[in-house]
Amino acid sequence: MAKIIYIEHNGKEHIVEVQNGLTVMEGAVQNDIPGIDADCGGSMSCATCHVYVKEDWYDKLPKKEMGEDDMLDQAYEPNSNSRLSCQISVSDDLDGLTVHMPEKQV
Amino acid sequence: MIKTDVVIVGAGPTGLFCAHQLGIIGLKCEIVDNLDKIGGQCIELYPDKPIYDIPAVPECTGEELTNNLIEQIKPFKFNFHLNDRVQELTSKNEDWIVKTTNGKEFHTPNVVIAGGVGSFEPRKFPTKSAEKFDGTSVLYSIKDKTIFKDKSVAIFGGGDSALDWAIELSKNSKVSLIHRRDEFRGAPASIQKIKDLSKKNIINLFTKYSIKDVMGNGSLKEVEIKSESGESKILKADYVLGFFGLIMQLGPIAEWGLNLDKKVIPVNTENFETNKKGIFAIGDICTYPGKLKLILSGFHEGALAARGCFKYARPDEKYRFEFTTASNTIKDRLGVK
Numbered sequence: 001m002a003k004i005i006y007i008e009h010n011g012k013e014h015i016v017e018v019q020n021g022l023t024v025m026e027g028a029v030q031n032d033i034p035g036i037d038a039d040c041g042g043s044m045s046c047a048t049c050h051v052y053v054k055e056d057w058y059d060k061l062p063k064k065e066m067g068e069d070d071m072l073d074q075a076y077e078p079n080s081n082s083r084l085s086c087q088i089s090v091s092d093d094l095d096g097l098t099v100h101m102p103e104k105q106v
Numbered sequence: 107m108i109k110t111d112v113v114i115v116g117a118g119p120t121g122l123f124c125a126h127q128l129g130i131i132g133l134k135c136e137i138v139d140n141l142d143k144i145g146g147q148c149i150e151l152y153p154d155k156p157i158y159d160i161p162a163v164p165e166c167t168g169e170e171l172t173n174n175l176i177e178q179i180k181p182f183k184f185n186f187h188l189n190d191r192v193q194e195l196t197s198k199n200e201d202w203i204v205k206t207t208n209g210k211e212f213h214t215p216n217v218v219i220a221g222g223v224g225s226f227e228p229r230k231f232p233t234k235s236a237e238k239f240d241g242t243s244v245l246y247s248i249k250d251k252t253i254f255k256d257k258s259v260a261i262f263g264g265g266d267s268a269l270d271w272a273i274e275l276s277k278n279s280k281v282s283l284i285h286r287r288d289e290f291r292g293a294p295a296s297i298q299k300i301k302d303l304s305k306k307n308i309i310n311l312f313t314k315y316s317i318k319d320v321m322g323n324g325s326l327k328e329v330e331i332k333s334e335s336g337e338s339k340i341l342k343a344d345y346v347l348g349f350f351g352l353i354m355q356l357g358p359i360a361e362w363g364l365n366l367d368k369k370v371i372p373v374n375t376e377n378f379e380t381n382k383k384g385i386f387a388i389g390d391i392c393t394y395p396g397k398l399k400l401i402l403s404g405f406h407e408g409a410l411a412a413r414g415c416f417k418y419a420r421p422d423e424k425y426r427f428e429f430t431t432a433s434n435t436i437k438d439r440l441g442v443k
Contacts, residue, residue, distance in 0.1 A: 069289065
């Protein structure tokens with residue numbers, strides 16, 4: 001279990017407990033947090049669960065697998081802090097992880 | 107004007123199998139899809155990815171599944187209207203009138219929405235100023251490459267479309283290729299070619315840059331690009347092309363009064379009809395208690411929706427349930443003995 005902090009583009013904060021093994025994307029969708037669309041359902045086939053992770057946490061996350069950066073090329077305003085939240089698996093180590101949502105996903 | 111029993115919106119697996127079921131029970135249908143090919147997400151998003159949960163098919167790719175579904179409905183000779191999108195839905199007497207972006211008009215008692223998460227459309231530049239040049243000098247696809255002859259063209263993107271067009275247009279135009287990172291996701295041969303052309307100064311390559319602004323009065327003159335550290339450059343550009351893949355947009359369906367709840371349409375589970383008589387929704391786009399977004403659920407929903415269509419298409423006939431193994435009528439429809 002980890003506490004994940006989702007911050008919408010307008011600054012609104014959502015703090016939820018997410019079970020280990022779920023992804024950061026699923027944590028948002030299951031808790032009705034707006035700002036993450038996840039159109040493809042987590043198969044790394046779209047780029048609508050895009051989030052920004054600031055450096056302090058970015059470096060602690062498991063590295064991107066092949067294909068994630070390719071998908072991020074197709075996201076809305078990606079930058080070097082970008083991740084697909086469907087590819088971040090929650091574990092105790094991620095307690096306190098903060099992700100920022102882009103202005104929009106599509 | 108085309109008169110038919112059912113218009114299916116969306117040519118993904120769910121729409122295709124629903125068409126099969128309509129054919130089996132003797133109804134006609136027309137299938138509309140915004141993509142230029144049949145198959146929906148299976149063909150656009152994951153043609154090569156294996157699927158493991160199609161009943162009785164241990165493993166198949168999105169492309170194989172699509173090809174088999176196309177094969178399965180071949181006997182019915184249904185029409186596909188690709189590269190077209192349903193735009194408008196109005197009712198007239200007992201019929202629905204469906205109009206498409208390309209100006210087609212269908213009259214039908216039934217519409218089956220099998221639209222998945224929406225229609226695929228190119229992702230556009232986030233830059234507000236790009237909107238006023240949209241379709242004239244800011245483009246997301248190329249119909250006629252001759253317009254770029256002797257012009258300055260700025261191409262954004264890192265996949266095959268961006269690379270292939272950069273290579274092709276560099277023969278007759280001054281091409282700049284701009285991508286947000288150093289790695290490209292295109293074919294290795296294309297990436298090598300881009301690097302060679304860049305070395306020879308035939309293509310101006312800018313990596314770790316993205317679009318900031320487009321400028322021009324009336325016609326486009328320049329594009330401003332920025333690096334993540336905030337450094338910006340201004341490039342001469344008569345045309346700006348963006349190749350960022352496709353996104354899914356629900357589009358006009360959202361305006362049809364179907365009580366949408368977070369981009370999905372509530373239906374009953376008896377025949378998957380919506381709150382409007384003769385409008386059905388199946389597959390990923392529909393919702394009901396216990397809904398699973400699986401292809402197999404879409405097949406089930408399509409089979410029941412097809413029966414739901416029957417009563418409006420053939421109000422004077424009684425629907426008779428038959429098995430494909432036993433019914434001569436069905437075998438005739440399939441053209442088998």
